[in-house]
Amino acid sequence: MFALTATLVAAFLASSAAAHGGVNRYIIDGELYQGWSPYNVASGQTSIERPYSSYNPIMDAADATIHCNDAGSASGAQLTATVAAGAEITAQWDQWTHREGPVMVYMADCGGDCSSVNSATLKWFKIDEAGLLSGTLGKGEWGNGVIVDTLEWTSTIPANLKPGNYMIRHELLALHQANTPQFYPECAQLKVTGSGSASPSGSALVSFPGGYSMSDPGITINIYDAATAAKTTYQAPGPTVWSG
Template sequence: MLISIALTALALASSQVAAHGGVLSYKFGSTTYQGFQAYNSPAGQKSIQREWDTYNPITDPTVPEIVCNTNGASLGAGQLSATVAAGTKVVATWNQWPHTIGPVMVYMAKCPGSCTSANPASLSWFKIDQAGLISGTLSTGLWGQGQLVNNANTWTSTIPASLAPGEYIIRHELLAVHTSNIPQFYPECAQLIITGSGTAQPSGSYLVKFPGAYQFSDPGVTINVYANPDQTNYTIPGPAVWHG
């Protein structure tokens, strides 16, 4: 009986991984950091990534889990931070990603002190990269997520070279919009220590809070891509990209 229950749980987890997913590792230059292992206890894990417990999507943009997934907690003694120079490229690798319709977005937030003790919901986030509908129409065109899949489930972004040094959280997010009017958010967060001689910091409309950055009423959040098959424009939710 116990073996049967265990096999059922394993099958369920496997089906969830196949259907959805998230960031499994980060690469900065020649250094790769493994992500948190979802569906496993955080006890004993060490990662630059914050805890996330499920491959399932977040379908409500106003819930606390929208910040860094469920539950987005620090790993405490196991929480690491990658030391990265401003201007470095970051390559995030997802699992075998099944969705190709929807945008890719990358955010950062500066922590007031140690990111390990910071609450991500209290931070001010700015977007450093995004890709929505790249070409073609809503239902059949090339999207950011399609490009991610074409690049072996990886996405490369550049940390702004002029960014002031300090402790930051980087937040990668996929918004799958292939299911009519039901958004599927997949955010994960990891901790960085940015070095360099930059002095720039975003302000004003570049900064947003999570929750708060997205609403159901946003045209890029609640959307039926099949209702207007010939449409060739899409509005990516959230603020404009801050390039530094």
């Protein structure tokens, strides 16, 4: 009886995880960087990605782990990838099933060695986003749909960003359940090179938690409500994209 129950529980957990996802690897300047493996033991893992424990969503914009889907610390064997300002970075997922909702990409200046910084203390600026791409909220094409179809997302590091150590944060916000947003953020460490001099400031910078509220129009939303479903515009949460 116990063996049967354990088997059923394991099957349930596997099916639940399969419905979600997280960033599994990165491609930077043509080089592949393995991401964190949340269902493997932490010991022995080396990655540019910060540790995270599961593919399950964060359900509250004020959740203490919404910055990077973790407690905020680097792994014991944390790596950092070097990338030139103006270069592309591609995040890849092994699985993703939710078409409705935006893709958002943030960065944060660590002010020094990122491995010694708790990601909950950082100030984040948005470098990329894709919300509703075409059609209506109820039957349109979304940024998340691109992830479903391709399992990857490519962004460009702002060309004039000043050199330094940064975190990059990829976030998928799933809106497929009425008034029940699901946040899926993961972070990785970068060393940005180049001769840029630009830095975001003021309203371009947000904290996590703090950057979102559950009352934001792009977060708690019912895309199946007739009036809402017919709309052709969507406001993604957080600041506007900073281009440098």
